[in-house]
Amino acid sequence: MSGATYLIAVIAVMTAATFLTRVTPFVLLRNMADHPLLLFLGRYTPPAIMTILVLYSLREINLTTAPFGAPELIASLITVTLHLWLRHALLSIFTGTAFYMFVVQTGFFL
């Protein structure tokens, strides 16, 4: 296969595989949306997944060497505190992110 043909084949395969993982439950369970178990999962899976996504995005933090995860932990703390206080999602996210970018780009904690 030439370079472009190979690349197009790879893109096609990845497109199909990704869509397959997303569409499977909709096909297999298409008439069961109102099943009590699925309603239960519809309510309690999002909080569980959100918790896991937070853990996932903070998993690379190194607590054993300087700066001991300080940039991530402080930026997270700022985000959470602001959000609990004002409940303004954009403000919480932008402030936390701006702080993190400043710290990372200036090497503040290094």
Added chain:
Amino acid sequence: MRATLPVMFGYVPLGMAFGILFQGLGYPWYFATLMGLFVFAGAAQFMAIGLLTAQAGLLEVAVSTLALNSRHIFFGLSVLGRYRCRGLKKAYLIFGLTDETYSLITSTEPRGDQNEQDYYLTITALNQSYWVVGCTLGAVTGSLADFNTAGMDFALTALFLVLLIEQWAKIRELFPFVIAILSGMLAIALLREQMLLIAIATAIVVLVLQWRMSGARA
């Protein structure tokens, strides 16, 4: 759509990072755009860089992509009842069900009298447009020289934190959070590389068991 702005701040720099790596492989820039348009999966596209470099076989590409994205099965499982529209609209919603899109549609509500299916469609389309723009920009410019985006992807961490608080405000029951923390720690201890899949699968299994035990009463 203000709800999707944090995703923009995460997707554009991440997409650019992908575009820059992709451009390093020597393919024309528009293939990066195509991948953003058709594959639309962050982690899988980064994995593709390695697979393309190694000239991996198509079967290997298929298996790796399925393994990496199999967590999405659980996303669909819990939004079955939300996606009530039909045809192409529904197909697009399912196609675009990324981690971030899932997070937004399950944790935020449409404003005012907006139809919720339209709300889901707008979120999905905007999120994908940020991703496609990022992929393209990265592949075209090939460097981040103009603006230092280092650390900008923390916006996604911050988004998940905020949506976690919103979920707590909505649910006010501890067990899904506790189950998730334990599943997450177990997954990190067992197999760091596949943390997301193991943690989500474990949490769902425990939730199903929980339902079975409480379901006897209901």
